[in-house]
Amino acid sequence: MATGFSFTLHATDGRARTGVIATPRGEIRTPAFMPVGTAGTVKAMLPESVRATGADILLGNTYHLMLRPGAERVARLGGLHRFMNWERPILTDSGGFQVMSLSGLRKLTEEGVTFSSHIDGSKHHLTPERSMEIQKLLGSDIVMAFDECPALPAADEAVAASMRLSMRWARRSRESFGDRPGHALFGIVQGGVSRDLREESAAALTAIGFDGYAVGGLAVGEGQAAMFGVLDYAPDLLPEDRPRYLMGVGKPDDIVGAVKRGIDMMDCVLPSRSGRTGQAWTRRGQVNLRNARHADDPRPLDEECQCPACRGYSRAYLHHVVRAGEMIAGMLLTWHNLHYFQEIMAGMREAIAAGQFEDWERGFHVLRAEGDIEPLGRPGAA
Template sequence: MCRRMSDKFSFSVSATDGRARSGVIHTPRGEIRTPAFMPVGTAATVKAMLPESVRATGADILLGNTYHLMLRPGAERIARLGGLHEFMNWPRPILTDSGGFQVMSLSSLRKLTEEGVTFSSHIDGSKHHLSPETSMEIQRLLGSDIVMAFDECPALPASEEEVAKSMRMSMRWAQRSRDAFGDRPGHALFGIMQGGVTRELREESAEALKAIGFEGYAIGGLAVGEGQEAMFGVLDYAPGFLPEDKPRYLMGVGKPDDIVGAVLRGVDMMDCVLPSRSGRTGQAWTRRGQVNIKNARHADDPRPLDADCTCPACTGYSRAYLHHVFRAGEMISGMLLTWHNLHYFQELMAGLRDAIGRGALAGFVAEFEAMRAQGDIDPL
């Protein structure tokens, strides 16, 4: 029986196990199974991957970067060419960030005021201005399904006074983002909780966002140098400040153990450049932890990266070959290792969803940790 795709944005939770939840985000461009990992397509591409290959790994949604796309090729050009989905040949959901995080990293090239941020392009030095209103307009031109409110993300460590001042400005910007977003059926606007590692500030931020009202809520300002222990400390309470009937998105996370820990604490969505960036630098993520294919131990090894993995890198190529093509600087190295890493991350998400659905998450996590503790297979 063919079910008509919904023309609205909605979220439903189908199962819980402790604080972890599995469900579905419904969008006009398709369903997003949660917990979800979003590969990052910075400049309208997941590096070293074809869009259909990214989909083959199990990804339901990609992330695009407002900052990079506004500078090159330009949001207006993308709009003229049919929008980001058509431009990059990805017909499924896309989330775009607001540009705030990238601008944060340009602290030496920016001027921050209540109105917004003026900054110099890292490409050619040209001057640009981003505000809540311009960020909403750029993301509208891109045509993304999930739009992020414009915020400031202070780099940690920072004083509590600095974090509080930044958070409160971000909440004023959240209201301006909501006002500028307008009425866009089928598209969603997510607010971003800030507040560093201070519980009271996180709660204040969440209350401000809930008063404005968003289709989903992100937990921002983590994975910016505070360390996993501090991040998990915030996640022990922060998701509980957000509405239960809306998706919760932890921005910029992360490594496999970060992902598992976040899901255990009630997070529904995550994104990170790690799988693709690691693949291009010779790092593979497997059930038994990280493998550095550059190491000489792999030069004569006929075995696959992971004998239980069904990705093309593992089913068609040996560690020896992967070692060789990386050392030789061949493009296929980054292609195969990126495909493997994205496959592993999506397989991890599928395992988490299945375990939550069966009420067996504790056992899944125990096996996950036991396998990683073994480390890589012994050299030949």
């Protein structure tokens, strides 16, 4: 493992784990949720505000940053950390998922992918070697191997061919990454919902050897039951002494279910994307601030939450600025959502360390099942 990067497991409770990933730019407490800073920003948030929610690490998108402003430009300006004013760890994805999901015309070969930019239609060529180069130029602390991520459902033959191509690309990524002390390279397990293919992929990656391992190719349309079905065995296929990262997940109950099954790291655009559309995630479930029931409600979104949206503003105000399309609506609700997601992670870390994860999980689900507080004016309202 690269000098300056390490993973220490502190406690387990069932299959749930808590520990610390050490990097030269700071420690990452696990289980960890990584807010997504797609284009060098977590939308509607200042970097110091993201840190204040409890985030130890951000995710940046290779695909978006290579197209705009360009990896070479970011490198000339001192790297992504300085560019976006975030001095803590950054993980960058490889670009493979966005190439498959966002690009227009694209051609896939053994060498890599040629695609058209979704911004201006310009042609680009992305290979394992180029992906490693871009992520090095960005200066990311945790680099992801270049892979292909097919949308599900898909035929077994297509999933198998895609997975084996990704494994060949993983070896090329490993060779191109080289020896970079203080920086880590993660391999990505593919294989859809097939246990045989997942086992083959995990064995191939373990043989190559990575600093951490991701479970990829989930949260792409297969549904929670199928995702949990894979997670019932997939984390156990990977080395215990390396971080396990579930890519692109998810909703609060997805996150809790993933940690229960042995996952250490997750990322998702959901908290920020929901915040920009008037959706808040709370311990009592999802709240739509566009609904008229909030128009005269002086109560906070969540009385127990300590985020700025809940400490300083009423549901009535949040409803007003959401309906009026004011920028502060997305700012406040994104801060709240990110704060709540980090609160979930902190709660799980504490519960696992105390050997009380099962009790914590039960309480999490019970409160969510109760639903939002009663509207004012109804029997039982606060």
